[in-house]
Amino acid sequence: MDSQFWRSIFRTRLPIKTNLDRSLIIFNSLAMHIHPVKVRERAIRFSYTFYLGMISFFLFVALVVTGVLLMLYYQPAIPNAYNNMKDLQYVVSNGIFLRNMHRWAAHLMVITVFLHMLRVFYKGAYQRPREFNWVIGVFLFLLTLLLSYTGYLLPYDQLSYWAVTVGANIVKYVPVVGKSIRFLLLGGNEIGEYTLVRFYVLHCVILPLMMTSLIGLHFWRIRKDGGLY
Amino acid sequence: MEKNKKKGPQKDSGKESLSRRKFFVSAGNAAIGIAALGSLGVTLDFLSPKVLLELPRRFVVGMLANMQPNSVTFDAEHRLIVFRDKQGYFYALSAVCTHLGCIVEWKETGIPGHPEGVIACPCHGSIFNKTGDVIRGPAPHSLDRFKMYLEDEKIIVDMTETVSEEEMILKV
Numbered sequence: 001m002d003s004q005f006w007r008s009i010f011r012t013r014l015p016i017k018t019n020l021d022r023s024l025i026i027f028n029s030l031a032m033h034i035h036p037v038k039v040r041e042r043a044i045r046f047s048y049t050f051y052l053g054m055i056s057f058f059l060f061v062a063l064v065v066t067g068v069l070l071m072l073y074y075q076p077a078i079p080n081a082y083n084n085m086k087d088l089q090y091v092v093s094n095g096i097f098l099r100n101m102h103r104w105a106a107h108l109m110v111i112t113v114f115l116h117m118l119r120v121f122y123k124g125a126y127q128r129p130r131e132f133n134w135v136i137g138v139f140l141f142l143l144t145l146l147l148s149y150t151g152y153l154l155p156y157d158q159l160s161y162w163a164v165t166v167g168a169n170i171v172k173y174v175p176v177v178g179k180s181i182r183f184l185l186l187g188g189n190e191i192g193e194y195t196l197v198r199f200y201v202l203h204c205v206i207l208p209l210m211m212t213s214l215i216g217l218h219f220w221r222i223r224k225d226g227g228l229y
Numbered sequence: 230m231e232k233n234k235k236k237g238p239q240k241d242s243g244k245e246s247l248s249r250r251k252f253f254v255s256a257g258n259a260a261i262g263i264a265a266l267g268s269l270g271v272t273l274d275f276l277s278p279k280v281l282l283e284l285p286r287r288f289v290v291g292m293l294a295n296m297q298p299n300s301v302t303f304d305a306e307h308r309l310i311v312f313r314d315k316q317g318y319f320y321a322l323s324a325v326c327t328h329l330g331c332i333v334e335w336k337e338t339g340i341p342g343h344p345e346g347v348i349a350c351p352c353h354g355s356i357f358n359k360t361g362d363v364i365r366g367p368a369p370h371s372l373d374r375f376k377m378y379l380e381d382e383k384i385i386v387d388m389t390e391t392v393s394e395e396e397m398i399l400k401v
């Protein structure tokens with residue numbers, strides 16, 4: 001195991017004997033150095049965070065994986081979109097399983113992100129010096145909702161159409177610029193081809209990229225603000 | 230000032246004078262600012278489509294002879310309900326609910342207190358009377374009313390602007 005090949009990939013030397021070796025495992029790993037080498041014991045206890053933030057993150061990863069696979073059978077056009085969804089359900093092998101995974105993960109993510117926010121609130125973990133991470137969190141929550149909203153139009157069925165109609169009309173009530181935002185969002189006065197493509201690009205490219213960057217910033221801030229509260 | 234000159238290149242010669250460096254920094258910042266505003270402008274312009282494949286807002290809803298008195302015609306494409314009253318006059322109401330935009334439906338049987346029929350929204354339960362006023366529900370105001378015209382036996386609706394309850398009536 002302690003070959004040069006192994007060590008070219010995993011920089012920690014085996015076997016692990018001392019506490020220094022143990023800390024180096026965390027320190028040298030991309031995935032694990034999300035935690036500092038030393039953490040307060042209570043910070044990694046389940047009852048402390050309920051792991052809600054991490055569960056949200058894993059749901060997002062699951063959404064990216066299933067979402068990218070769904071993209072292979074999905075065309076953002078009328079009437080293709082609706083037919084594609086039907087094909088995914090009845091023709092594509094395991095398509096319905098994939099679609100349901102994406103859908104359930106999306107619903108769950110909204111719930112876990114919200115609960116995570118509640119936990120941070122009730123622990124008072126939003127206080128100095130963590131105020132800015134709370135602000136980032138608010139944007140992460142908004143992004144989660146926007147991803148759900150834009151994704152909702154993609155199957156282009158009755159539910160999609162009317163939910164997005166209602167949402168777009170709520171936007172119209174924004175003072176002064178409401179009508180222009182609605183026009184830009186829909187790419188017209190009514191939901192149509194342009195709307196579907198706009199929502200698709202937002203849902204599959206722009207919002208996930210913003211989400212990924214902000215999640216990175218969020219995690220980095222946790223470390224820089226001195227670990228979990 | 231005299232002394233400074235002798236020392237060669239000026240370094241810190243008071244607040245009023247603009248050093249060469251400061252000048253270029255400001256000019257550079259201003260250029261970046263203008264370019265940023267410009268790109269924001271062209272991007273917003275790019276994002277608003279110039280040609281829309283949407284239906285015309287002024288159109289023929291039907292021939293006079295085909296629309297009988299005491300009839301209600303629903304035009305799904307234009308989202309419009311056209312009424313021809315018992316006495317013969319016409320009026321047109323938008324079928325788009327003023328609450329959050331669902332399509333309302335004409336209910337001939339009406340509801341208690343409104344046997345003449347009502348217009349109901351399936352989304353959050355708004356109910357309008359036969360001339361478009363809110364009877365109940367979250368809808369904040371009456372349905373949009375449009376002006377109608379009669380031009381060589383054709384009934385025309387102009388959806389570009391909304392009119393009052395009196396102005397919407399087309400006597401034939």
Ligand code: HEM
Nearest residue numbers: 063064067068070071103106109147148151152154204208
């Ligand atoms: C990179 C990330 C993502 C990609 C590439 C992606 C891609 C897609 C695609 C192609 C669809 C259309 C097929 C379908 O309706 O199942 C879809 C639907 C949907 N997405 Fe995503 N998605 C991503 C992340 C998310 C996230 C984070 C959420 C919400 C938290 C979300 C919520 C939804 C919802 C609610 C639907 C409708 C699902 C359905 O009706 O079955 N998506 N997504």
Ligand code: FES
Nearest residue numbers: 326328329350353
């Ligand atoms: S959209 Fe008609 S009642 Fe809400």
